[in-house]
Amino acid sequence: MKLSIVVPVYNEEESIEIFIKEVEEKTKSLPLEKIFYFVNDGSTDKTLKIIKKLAEKRDDIQYISFSRNFGKEAALLAGLEVAVGDFVTIMDVDLQDPPEMLPEMFEKLQEGYDVVGTRRTSRTGEPPIRSFFAKLFYKIINKISKTQIVDGARDYRLMTRQVVDSILKLQESNRFSKGLFSWVGYEVTYLEYENRERSRGQTSWSFWSLLRYSVDGFVNFSELPLNIATFVGILCFFISANCKMKLATLSQAKNI
Ligand code: UDP
Numbered sequence: 387m388k389l390s391i392v393v394p395v396y397n398e399e400e401s402i403e404i405f406i407k408e409v410e411e412k413t414k415s416l417p418l419e420k421i422f423y424f425v426n427d428g429s430t431d432k433t434l435k436i437i438k439k440l441a442e443k444r445d446d447i448q449y450i451s452f453s454r455n456f457g458k459e460a461a462l463l464a465g466l467e468v469a470v471g472d473f474v475t476i477m478d479v480d481l482q483d484p485p486e487m488l489p490e491m492f493e494k495l496q497e498g499y500d501v502v503g504t505r506r507t508s509r510t511g512e513p514p515i516r517s518f519f520a521k522l523f524y525k526i527i528n529k530i531s532k533t534q535i536v537d538g539a540r541d542y543r544l545m546t547r548q549v550v551d552s553i554l555k556l557q558e559s560n561r562f563s564k565g566l567f568s569w570v571g572y573e574v575t576y577l578e579y580e581n582r583e584r585s586r587g588q589t590s591w592s593f594w595s596l597l598r599y600s601v602d603g604f605v606n607f608s609e610l611p612l613n614i615a616t617f618v619g620i621l622c623f624f625i626s627a628n629c630k631m632k633l634a635t636l637s638q639a640k641n642i
């Protein structure tokens with residue numbers, strides 16, 4: 387049985403080799419043949435060069451490379467599209483997704499679950515402003531969306547082939563994976579862990595990219611923004627119709 391490990395990477399030259407070594411070491415007990423699928427998301431450092439070199443030497447390391455930076459969501463989709471095998475996992479390359487959890491996640495699949503997700507129970511080490519907005523985001527989206535988005539849930543998850551195929555059937559072009567993963571349903575369980583800091587490098591998410599990401603979440607998984615736009619449209623129509631009527635009466639009065 388095969389496990390594909392999908393890894394989006396953007397300017398991660400320092401992390402790739404450490405990541406592969408760590409995953410191999412921590413998943414020795416997994417009775418699965420592993421294949422790494424790196425998705426180079428338009429890196430401008432030596433990321434692509436390093437991946438190419440590794441892929442030349444090893445059949446279990448494959449890669450796709452984007453012509454520019456399209457964002458993690460696009461990289462995840464491309465990775466899931468090429469991933470083969472009975473099981474697929476998604477992991478960040480910075481080791482914030484603990485690889486030692488994979489054997490336990492696999493055990494859960496054996497118990498009958500289709501998806502084993504992971505959830506951070508803390509955000510220690512993260513800038514407080516980012517934690518504040520993240521908490522606010524989860525609170526709002528879970529109030530206005532019918533799709534449950536678990537607070538602290540990571541993209542790091544282990545899925546069966548059937549689940550991956552269902553996700554790939556969704557034709558959304560502006561993807562908000564956290565929502566799509568939840569929307570497809572299936573038997574899902576979450577394993578929890580304490581937040582980890584990045585092993586190397588820096589996060590590439592700026593405040594604005596996170597804000598755009600959360601707006602995507604709201605727009606894709608709630609009708610509220612559309613309803614607000616409709617309501618504002620109708621309100622504008624009545625206000626302008628009322629103004630027009632007043633103007634017409636005024637000009638009529640002047641003619642008299
Ligand atoms: N990443 C990506 N494209 C981007 C930004 C990030 O492929 O535009 C990758 C990155 O290399 C890493 C993962 O997505 O493997 C998570 O990124 P990061 O650690 O910067 O996010 P954070 O952990 O701060 O949420």
Ligand code: MG
Nearest residue numbers: 478480482584
């Ligand atoms: Mg990270």
